[in-house]
């Protein structure tokens with residue numbers, strides 16, 4: 282039977298927020314032949330209704346919380362449950378959904394608690410359910426190419442793997458200072474929240490589990506003592522440094538400057554021109570955009586990250602959110618405690634070393650990778666403004682570009698939808714969960730790496746990873 286003739290995989294959505302609605306919900310709307318949401322649990326009335334309307338979900342299948350959706354007395358409604366609630370609300374809905382017999386798509390990180398991660402894995406094993414943890418980067422063309430190059434022995438044996446996750450100053454300020462990832466209590470340690478993705482890549486590409494880890498890091502910049510003299514608690518209260526401060530909230534959330542500035546670094550001259558016009562000649566661009574959908578798309582770049590702070594995107598709506606909500610706070614006085622830089626080194630059984638550099642003071646958002654082998658080197662960058670991989674063979678010492686992709690303003694460079702395509706194949710029995718990276722043991726390894734790194738940093742010692750794998754037999 283051809284793939285197109287199969288009925289869509291059915292699913293229920295828990296948490297119709299940014300990821301639930303705008304990523305996986307969007308995938309189902311674009312690919313109704315592959316995925317169909319038939320129920321939703323979401324306490325925010327506006328979000329729940331929006332999801333209901335988009336997916337034609339009747340009132341009796343729209344719930345205010347996961348507790349009702351996964352209540353033991355209710356029958357299983359679909360093949361899979363998507364758990365897209367915040368980090369500290371994955372555990373209970375995930376367990377309840379597994380107990381009800383659903384396969385899971387579970388947002389990363391699995392949980393901020395190692396015991397809870399293990400519990401979820403054990404429950405999935407007990408009920409023989411798959412869990413696709415959303416380590417979406419494995420499903421991008423860029424990281425698949427890197428994996429293919431390493432596996433093909435092109436650079437020989439890997440001696441050192443060097444990965445940087447450069448979080449831009451504005452994204453860090455938005456999410457990890459003012460926003461919901463700003464404190465460990467509200468989300469997870471920085472390395473788990475931001476980089477279990479990256480650790481998953483390191484484990485997958487090197488193809489082995491690390492032996493031990495060392496780590497150091499700090500919260501150095503986004504602290505009260507670094508606030509300019511006379512800075513009020515909120516940007517909207519007449520800050521004397523408004524013109525100079527890159528994190529001045531009205532600039533970030535009214536004009537949409539951060540994303541437009543990415544366009545200024547794009548490879549395509551046309552995109553650079555449009556971003557320039559949008560920043561400096563908005564009115565002209567507005568008139569021209571009547572004749573071009575790409576121009577309209579560029580103008581819409583000013584919606585994120587404002588969409589996170591309010592649903593009323595008018596100037597007044599945004600200003601109200603800045604005056605009253607967390608996103609208008611001075612960047613130095615936001616009550617945050619997650620680190621703003623951390624460096625972590627892993628040692629692998631064959632002596633290979635791997636480093637992860639993670640920080641929140643980059644001009645551009647994105648990842649950089651260098652893999653040093655015995656026969657050559659792979660270098661790559663994976664950023665919003667473009668992607669590129671070059672390889673150098675020691676015998677010729679000349680670099681060659683082997684992969685290139687243009688501007689990608691979201692979707693994790695194709696990984697979000699790539700993960701969905703893979704998930705549908707697993708559910709249809711066309712791919713094994715292991716082959717798809719949809720087995721929980723695979724996803725757990727990155728979590729062990731992150732928890733162990735935190736223990737190494739806080740305990741100032743080298744931590745053996747086996748300590749973290751103990752407690753459950755794999």
Ligand SMILES: NC(=O)c1ccc[n+]([C@@H]2O[C@H](COP(=O)([O-])OP(=O)(O)OC[C@H]3O[C@@H](n4cnc5c(N)ncnc54)[C@H](O)[C@@H]3O)[C@@H](O)[C@H]2O)c1
Pocket residue numbers: 295296297298299300301322323324325328345346347348365366367368370388389390415416417474693
């Ligand atoms: N895979 C990735 O690349 C990636 C990227 C960003 C975020 N994430 C992760 O995705 C998850 C969701 O992040 P987000 O940005 O979409 O958050 P969000 O806050 O936008 O969405 C979470 C939703 O859960 C809802 N919710 C709260 N309590 C609920 C309950 N009792 N029952 C049902 N729903 C409930 C909230 O109302 C909200 O709409 C987080 O764990 C985050 O770390 C993953």
